[in-house]
Amino acid sequence: MYTTExxxxxxxxxxxxxxxxxxxxxxxxxxxxxxADEFIEPKDWMPEAYRRTLVRQISQHAHSEIVGMLPEGNxxxxxxxxxxxxxxxxxxxxxxxxxxYLYSAAETLGAxxxxxxxxxxxxxxxxxTIFNYPTLNxxxxxxxxxxxxxxxxxNQVALxxxxxxxxxxxxxxxxxEESFHQRQGYELMLAMCNGTAExxxxxQDALNRWWWPSLMMFGPRDDNSPNSAQSIRWRIKRxxxxxxxxxxxxxxxxxxxxxxxxxxxxxxxxxxxxxHYDIGEIDWEEFYAVVRGExxxxxxRMKARRDAWDEGAWVRDAAQAHAEKRQRRAAA
Ligand SMILES: [Fe+2]
Ligand SMILES: [Fe+2]
Numbered sequence: 001m002y003t004t005e006x007x008x009x010x011x012x013x014x015x016x017x018x019x020x021x022x023x024x025x026x027x028x029x030x031x032x033x034x035x036a037d038e039f040i041e042p043k044d045w046m047p048e049a050y051r052r053t054l055v056r057q058i059s060q061h062a063h064s065e066i067v068g069m070l071p072e073g074n075x076x077x078x079x080x081x082x083x084x085x086x087x088x089x090x091x092x093x094x095x096x097x098x099x100x101y102l103y104s105a106a107e108t109l110g111a112x113x114x115x116x117x118x119x120x121x122x123x124x125x126x127x128x129t130i131f132n133y134p135t136l137n138x139x140x141x142x143x144x145x146x147x148x149x150x151x152x153x154x155n156q157v158a159l160x161x162x163x164x165x166x167x168x169x170x171x172x173x174x175x176x177e178e179s180f181h182q183r184q185g186y187e188l189m190l191a192m193c194n195g196t197a198e199x200x201x202x203x204q205d206a207l208n209r210w211w212w213p214s215l216m217m218f219g220p221r222d223d224n225s226p227n228s229a230q231s232i233r234w235r236i237k238r239x240x241x242x243x244x245x246x247x248x249x250x251x252x253x254x255x256x257x258x259x260x261x262x263x264x265x266x267x268x269x270x271x272x273x274x275x276h277y278d279i280g281e282i283d284w285e286e287f288y289a290v291v292r293g294e295x296x297x298x299x300x301r302m303k304a305r306r307d308a309w310d311e312g313a314w315v316r317d318a319a320q321a322h323a324e325k326r327q328r329r330a331a332a
Contacts, residue, residue: 020048030046031234034163034235037161039165039168040163040165050234051110053234054106055110058109059103062098062099062103064131065102066096067128068127068128072091072095075135075138105167109164123293126291129216132298132301133295133297134297136205139199139205142203143189143206146182147185147210148217153178154247155244156171156174156175158237158239159171161238162236163235164236189259208264212283215279216287220287221241222240249276250276250277253268266280
C-alpha cells in the first residue's frame, strides 16, 4: 500500500518547515547531485528540510502499510476457499514487510522506531486515508487489490527513482510485491464478475465504494499541494499528484469495462483532445474529514494498532533481555 506525502502534521503550517539557513555551498552541491540524478545516502550531507520531509513521508508510508493490513486482515478467516485464504494471508504479510523496510529506511535518517510508532498511536502522524474505509463484502478484497494496490503502484514505480537511496531501494522490492497484489485483486474481481448475478452485484458495490477513495489516495490537487513543488525539485517525488491520478484513471477505466462494471462517475468521459479521461469533482470535504481522523473506521484502526503494540510488549521485552544476555556473554 502507499500514501503520498499528503498531510502536514497537525498544527504545522503548510509547506516545508522553516529551519536554520543552510550553508549555501553545501546546499548548491547537494542540489547539483540531485539534479544529476545521484542518490543521496544516509551519511551524505542533506538540508534539514529534505531530511524532515523524507522522515515524514517515509514514516507515513510505513504507517500506511501497517494500518493497511487491518481492512484485509478482517477477511482472512472468512475467505471463501483455501486458495483465496493462502493468497490473502501472503498479501497481508507482504504489507507488514513493506512497513518494516520503510521504518528501517526512515531510521537511516535519524528517526527512531519508537518515536514513529508513538506518533502514529498518539494521532500526530498520518497514514493513507484509504484505510479508514470499512471492508463490507468479499469483493472488497478484490477491489482493494485492484484499485488500492493499483493506485499504490502508480506512486511507487516513480519512487524507485526517488533521490534518497534507501527509500528508492526499498521501493524496488515493494513494487514487485504490489504488482502481485494488484493482479490477485483483479483476478478476484474477474472471478466475481464471471460468477452469479449476486457475485457481480457485490463486485459493483465494491467498485462503487472504493473508486473515489482510491482517487483520493493521490492526495490533494496540485494547486492545493503546498509541499509538491519542493519535493519535485528535490526529486523526492518525480511526478505530481494530478499526473499520477490521471495515469491511474486512464489505466483503470478500461479494466473496469473489461469486467463489465460501471465506474461510479457520471462525468467520466474520454477526452479525445487531451488523450485522457476527464473525471468528475472529487469530494475534497470527505478527504479532509478522513485526514482529520473522522473516517468511518479511524478509531477502530487506531485501537487495533495500540492493542497490538501493548500485547506485543512481552515479545519486545524478551528480545531485549536475550540481546543483553548475549552481550554480557560476549563481554565475558
Ligand atoms: Fe500491497
Ligand atoms: Fe504494500
